[in-house]
Amino acid sequence: MIERTLVLVKPDGVRRGLVGEVISRFERKGLKLVALKILRMSREKAMDFYSVHADKPFYKDLVEFITSGPIVAMVLEGDSAISVVRQMIGPTDGRKAPPGTIRGDFALSIQENVVHASDSPESFERESKIIFSPEDYVA
Ligand code: CMP
Numbered sequence: 001m002i003e004r005t006l007v008l009v010k011p012d013g014v015r016r017g018l019v020g021e022v023i024s025r026f027e028r029k030g031l032k033l034v035a036l037k038i039l040r041m042s043r044e045k046a047m048d049f050y051s052v053h054a055d056k057p058f059y060k061d062l063v064e065f066i067t068s069g070p071i072v073a074m075v076l077e078g079d080s081a082i083s084v085v086r087q088m089i090g091p092t093d094g095r096k097a098p099p100g101t102i103r104g105d106f107a108l109s110i111q112e113n114v115v116h117a118s119d120s121p122e123s124f125e126r127e128s129k130i131i132f133s134p135e136d137y138v139a
Pocket residue numbers: 053058062092110111112113115116117
């Protein structure tokens with residue numbers, strides 16, 4: 001089934017110059033970019049974006065981190081895009097992510113893990129609306 005998913009290159013990924021590498025991997029896989037922007041998340045948007053983690057001990061640090069610099073946000077489209085992209089980024093903890101995944105190749109941290117990707121169609125609907133408007137999508 002053709003799906004859409006949201007990917008963020010987080011502030012660590014942008015600072016380290018990994019934006020091109022991340023986009024290139026998804027393009028080479030055959031996923032289609034349908035929206036793309038660079039932005040710095042406001043504190044309010046970050047708190048909303050990560051609201052499912054509001055009760056976690058790392059929530060405050062997570063909001064600090066995601067607002068610490070520019071991020072690159074994109075919407076990718078393709079067959080089973082949500083699960084395909086989650087496989088390509090690897091598990092949350094960069095130390096445990098297998099080589100060949102984005103986090104496995106570029107992250108050594110659980111917080112500074114280079115990328116975020118939606119984990120379900122419901123998450124995509126919620127998260128993408130925090131970042132993109134309907135006019136941001138290509139026709
Ligand atoms: P992400 O996929 O964006 O979803 C939530 C984020 O919270 C996660 O990536 C990490 O950046 C961060 N995170 C998850 N678990 C922890 C943890 N135990 N300690 C610190 N940060 C975490």
